[in-house]
Amino acid sequence: MIGAGKIKQYANVLDKPLSRGRQEVSLSAFAFLFSELVQYNQTRVDNIAELERRLEDAGYAVGARVLELLCHREKGNRRETRLLGILSFVHSTVWKVLFGKVADSLEKGTEHEDEYMISEKELLVNRFISIPKDMGTFNCGAFVAGIVKGVLDGAGFPAVVTAHFVPVEGQHRPRTTILIKFAEEVLQREARLG
Amino acid sequence: MANTACFIIVGRNDIPIYEAEVGSAPKKEEAAHQHQFILHAALDIVQDLAWTTSAMFLKAVERFNDLVVSVHVTAGHTRLMLLHDSCNEDGIKSFFQEVHELYIKILLNPLYLSGSRIISSHFDTKVRALARKYL
Numbered sequence: 001m002i003g004a005g006k007i008k009q010y011a012n013v014l015d016k017p018l019s020r021g022r023q024e025v026s027l028s029a030f031a032f033l034f035s036e037l038v039q040y041n042q043t044r045v046d047n048i049a050e051l052e053r054r055l056e057d058a059g060y061a062v063g064a065r066v067l068e069l070l071c072h073r074e075k076g077n078r079r080e081t082r083l084l085g086i087l088s089f090v091h092s093t094v095w096k097v098l099f100g101k102v103a104d105s106l107e108k109g110t111e112h113e114d115e116y117m118i119s120e121k122e123l124l125v126n127r128f129i130s131i132p133k134d135m136g137t138f139n140c141g142a143f144v145a146g147i148v149k150g151v152l153d154g155a156g157f158p159a160v161v162t163a164h165f166v167p168v169e170g171q172h173r174p175r176t177t178i179l180i181k182f183a184e185e186v187l188q189r190e191a192r193l194g
Numbered sequence: 195m196a197n198t199a200c201f202i203i204v205g206r207n208d209i210p211i212y213e214a215e216v217g218s219a220p221k222k223e224e225a226a227h228q229h230q231f232i233l234h235a236a237l238d239i240v241q242d243l244a245w246t247t248s249a250m251f252l253k254a255v256e257r258f259n260d261l262v263v264s265v266h267v268t269a270g271h272t273r274l275m276l277l278h279d280s281c282n283e284d285g286i287k288s289f290f291q292e293v294h295e296l297y298i299k300i301l302l303n304p305l306y307l308s309g310s311r312i313i314s315s316h317f318d319t320k321v322r323a324l325a326r327k328y329l
Contacts, residue, residue, distance in 0.1 A: 012316050014299050064270060064308050068298055071269030077291070078248045079269050085248075154206070154270040156245075193245065 021073060021097055031128050038129075038140060048138045056146035056161075063150020066094055079155070083182070083190050086155050090148055091118055098147070099124045104175075114187055116180045118148070119166070123176040131165075139163040141176045148178055158183040198261065199329055200229035200277040201321065203297065205309040206270060208237060212312040216325035217278075229277050232256075236263045240273055250294070251287050266290035270308075272297065278329065289328040296320055 010016040041054040071079060074093050080086040091106040095118075109115030129140050141163030149161040159182045165174040203212040215221055215229070236256045243252055244267045256263040264286050266274040274290050274297070300306055300317060 013303060014296055014314070014316050014320055016299070018295065018298060061304075061308070065302055068268060068270045068272075068301055072294065072298055075269075077250045077294075079244075079250055079267065081245050081248050156271055189245065 018069070018073065024100070027124075027127075030124075034125055034140075034143070035128070037143075048135055052138065052142040055140065055142040056149065059143040059146020059148075060150040060153070063147040063152075064154045065150075066098070066147065067151045067154040070094060070097060082193065083157065083186065086152060086157055087116055087180075090151055094147070094151060109179075112181070114182045114184075116182075118178040118180070119175055120178075121168075121175045122173070123163075126176055137165070139165055139176065141178065144176075145178050148180065152180070152182075157186050159186070198225070198229075198277070198279045199325065200226070200233065201293075201325065202230075202233055202275050203293075203312070204237065204273040204275060206272055207309055209309065211272075211310065212317070212321075214318065214321060214325075216322060216329065229261075232258045232261060233263060233275050233277055236265070236275065237273070240265050240267065240275075244271070251290060253283065254281075264290075266294060268294060268297065270301075276329075280329070282329070285328040289324055292324050292328075293321055 037058060038051075038055065041051055041058075045051045045054060070089075070093055071077065074097070075089075080089050087106060090103075092102045095101065095103045103118045104121050105117075105119045107117045107119070109117060123141050123144060125140050125143055131138055131140075145161040145163040149159060152159045152161070159180050161181075162179050164177050164179060166177045167174045198217040199215075201212075201214045201216050202210050205211045213230075215226055239255050240252065243255060243265075250266050250268060252265045252267060254262045255265050260279050261277055262279070262281065264276045264278065264283075268274070274293055276286060276289070278286070296317060297312075300312055300314065301308060306312075
């Protein structure tokens with residue numbers, strides 16, 4: 001069995017101390033597992049939107065857990081109550097733990113007040129993925145969008161989060177942008193908190 | 195240990211996911227109902243208060259006769275609420291911190307659905323042991 005004998009065995013997860021998060025997993029192992037996740041869901045849906053929704057749901061469960069764990073471990077039990085605070089938490093803390101680096105950029109949408117974008121030149125989950133022509137605008141980044149949604153929703157900032165490919169001039173591969181559109185109540189609360 | 199104490203964990207959708215009467219006083223059914231009622235009433239105050247600070251431990255948020263409600267709000271807006279009659283704030287803070295850690299371990303279990311009841315007997319035993327230690 002892999003890892004047997006190396007890790008101390010505990011009878012119950014509650015006895016085991018929380019991980020300090022220093023371990024890394026092999027990229028190829030992760031890519032293989034993720035590819036299986038996509039293929040598994042692909043056989044169970046009729047259309048692209050449904051497939052994206054299923055990947056998003058899978059990510060959501062990750063996000064909700066990551067929020068609770070990281071606020072405890074990395075932030076010393078502080079909660080995020082402000083919009084910019086939670087966005088930079090996603091952009092820096094969450095990205096760093098999940099992908100080993102902070103996200104390439106965090107921008108505010110120019111057209112709408114309630115939109116923010118996190119962009120990544122080469123999103124980890126998309127590194128070994130090319131989308132067939134017949135699948136249109138499908139983006140496996142939906143999984144990461146789900147993670148972001150899980151974090152934001154859990155912290156009390158409900159938002160619609162979607163992943164898009166954005167072509168970059170002079171580059172062969174497009175970058176992935178995670179578009180975050182906050183619910184109205186979030187902006188109202190922000191205005192109230194001043 | 196406190197005479198009367200009632201501890202509950204309320205999920206983010208306002209549904210209790212764990213309850214325990216941890217006081218040393220003899221259990222009375224109508225008292226248990228009253229405790230739940232007081233804790234339930236405090237939820238509104240917690241909702242407003244939670245956005246005014248980034249701390250998780252909100253200290254005492256409400257009083258009812260000689261009973262006090264202390265609350266700890268986690269990052270995911272799960273509320274740990276304790277109804278008690280002693281005022282050992284440090285003990286309560288440590289109690290919340292340790293239970294919070296246990297809750298995270300439960301949450302990290304992929305088979306546990308966020309917001310569903312915590313039925314682990316191991317969790318129950320540990321919470322009661324922590325209550326004896328700190329309250």
